[in-house]
Amino acid sequence: MRLEDDAGKPTAASPNTGRSSAQRFAAAPHVGAPRLDQPETLTTHLTFALQRLVGNAAVAHLLHQPASPAPVRAVQALADVTSPIHGAGGGTVVQRAWTADQLMKLFGSDDNTVVVATLLGNGYQVKSFEKAFDTWKYDADGREEEVELRGLSGNTNTTAKVIRIREDLPPQEAAGTLFHETGHVRSKVKDYLKQEIAVRVEEELFLIRRGWPPAKPSWRKKDGTVDEDAIRKDIEGSVHYNPMGRTRTGRRYEGEKDITGWKYY
Amino acid sequence: MSATVPVHVIATVRQYIPDAIHDHFDDGSFASYDATQLAVVEPERLRPEALTIHHSEKPTPDSPWRQVGRRLSFTIPRDLLRPDTVLFDGSVQDLHVLP
Numbered sequence: 001m002r003l004e005d006d007a008g009k010p011t012a013a014s015p016n017t018g019r020s021s022a023q024r025f026a027a028a029p030h031v032g033a034p035r036l037d038q039p040e041t042l043t044t045h046l047t048f049a050l051q052r053l054v055g056n057a058a059v060a061h062l063l064h065q066p067a068s069p070a071p072v073r074a075v076q077a078l079a080d081v082t083s084p085i086h087g088a089g090g091g092t093v094v095q096r097a098w099t100a101d102q103l104m105k106l107f108g109s110d111d112n113t114v115v116v117a118t119l120l121g122n123g124y125q126v127k128s129f130e131k132a133f134d135t136w137k138y139d140a141d142g143r144e145e146e147v148e149l150r151g152l153s154g155n156t157n158t159t160a161k162v163i164r165i166r167e168d169l170p171p172q173e174a175a176g177t178l179f180h181e182t183g184h185v186r187s188k189v190k191d192y193l194k195q196e197i198a199v200r201v202e203e204e205l206f207l208i209r210r211g212w213p214p215a216k217p218s219w220r221k222k223d224g225t226v227d228e229d230a231i232r233k234d235i236e237g238s239v240h241y242n243p244m245g246r247t248r249t250g251r252r253y254e255g256e257k258d259i260t261g262w263k264y265y
Numbered sequence: 266m267s268a269t270v271p272v273h274v275i276a277t278v279r280q281y282i283p284d285a286i287h288d289h290f291d292d293g294s295f296a297s298y299d300a301t302q303l304a305v306v307e308p309e310r311l312r313p314e315a316l317t318i319h320h321s322e323k324p325t326p327d328s329p330w331r332q333v334g335r336r337l338s339f340t341i342p343r344d345l346l347r348p349d350t351v352l353f354d355g356s357v358q359d360l361h362v363l364p
Contacts, residue, residue, distance in 0.1 A: 135345075137355050143302030151291040157351070159285045159300050159317050177289065184287050192284050192297050200333045216293065248321045 097167055098174040100126070100261040106175040109265055111206055116262050118182040119163075126178070126262065128167040130255030138245045144249065156181045167255065172212065179206050197235045201228050271340035271358065276303035276316060281331045286319060286351075298353075299323055301330040301335070311346070319353045328355075329362045336363035 104112045119126065132149040154165040154177040163181045165174050183199035204219055204226045214220040216234070221227045278301055285300035300319045305311040324330040329337060338361040345356050 062290070134353075149288075153289050153291050155286055155288045157286050159282055159302060172355070180289060181287070195284070196287075196297075198294060248353040249356035250343075250353055251351040252349050256349075 016207065084218050098128075098169065098171040100166075102171045102172075103175045103178060104262070104265060106171060106210070107179070108210065111179065111209065112265050114186075115179060115182050116264050118185050119262050122161065122185050124161045124163055124182075126186060126259040127162055127164050127253075128257045128259055129253040130167050132164075132251065132253050134248055135250045135252075136243075137249050138220050138246045140245060149251070153177050154181050156184045158185070164253065164256075165259075167257070175213075176203065176212070179203055193235055193238065197228075197232050200231050200235065201226055204231070268335045270343045272308065272311075272343045272346060272364050274303075274305060274311065274316070275307040275336065275363065276339050277306045278302075278330065278333050278335045278337065280333065285317070305334070315334065317352065318357060319351060321353055321355060329360075331352070337361070338363050 042090045104116070107115055118124070132152045133146045134149050135144055135146045137144050152166065152168060153173070154163065156163050163178065163185075165177050165181070169177060180199060180203045184195065186202075187198055189195040189198045200215065200219075204215060207214060208220075208224065208226065216230075218230045218234075229236050232258045280302040282300045282302060284297045286298045288296045288298075288301070298319045298321065300317050301324075303316040303318065305314065305316050320330065329335045338359075340358045341352070341356050341357060
């Protein structure tokens with residue numbers, strides 16, 4: 001196989017290649033929940049909700065951007081998906097699982113059209129999953145072992161025409177992942193690495209349009225535009241890893257759900 | 266998941282699909298797997314289904330997995346032949362090319 005570590009998880013390019021926004025957001029310390037029993041301004045409440053959802057760094061990035069339509073749209077869209085819901089115990093929690101409707105709002109009108117046209121036009125289904133498992137057979141003793149495929153954020157199966165996105169991703173992260181996966185469906189580039197480069201460039205342009213942070217800091221130039229050379233260098237520097245002493249026999253997904261309701265806004 | 270009763274399959278290569286699955290991970294890593302889509306000849310109960318075998322490693326250019334129309338014989342564990350399981354070539358045993 002290509003690009004895989006000993007745990008069965010692909011390790012792609014250089015170790016730092018293409019850090020996803022999930023990791024970016026997770027790296028920022030989260031703040032505690034807002035004191036909902038006290039009066040708060042809408043801004044404060046929204047900020048807390050955003051911080052709980054995507055992390056301090058992402059919120060700081062959004063709130064400290066120079067005034068421009070894209071970040072404003074992004075904040076408004078995030079506000080839509082972080083509306084507090086009341087828990088059974090009387091407390092207020094922030095909804096974290098994503099829905100089709102949430103992602104479509106996050107995409108914005110133009111990118112929603114691109115994503116929905118890709119899905120509907122090519123007959124693709126979107127499924128969420130909780131966990132993925134690969135089964136490995138060991139050469140030495142014929143033993144089989146099922147290993148969780150940790151950190152799989154999403155994938156595209158062009159044969160089955162299914163795009164899978166992990167259920168526990170924050171909505172913004174899920175939106176970025178879905179945009180990336182549909183990029184593989186749209187791409188006419190045949191070569192594997194060249195297609196990955198093209199899709200990541202397209203994804204980075206999407207992140208810029210939304211006013212979101214880069215997938216990797218070095219993938220933006222100082223003027224805020226996409227650094228295609230940096231993306232190409234990272235992807236083409238990928239390490240090809242072959243698992244030794246074992247072969248993959250199958251894969252299954254746990255907690256799969258069909259995500260429907262994709263429509264044009 | 267344990268390999269149980271092997272099922273003997275005769276199938277014809279219908280299509281070779283480069284990069285049939287793209288995986289993407291939280292840390293930015295990625296992987297891609299080619300696949301071979303087979304039309305099952307035997308057993309009869311599998312005939313309506315197209316059987317897709319994904320390749321952990323890219324098959325060599327002259328591999329029978331890439332040759333459309335090639336008839337193959339192999340066994341595969343019965344418990345992997347489920348709709349919720351994505352098959353990889355490690356599940357295929359006793360692969361033979363038929364005339």
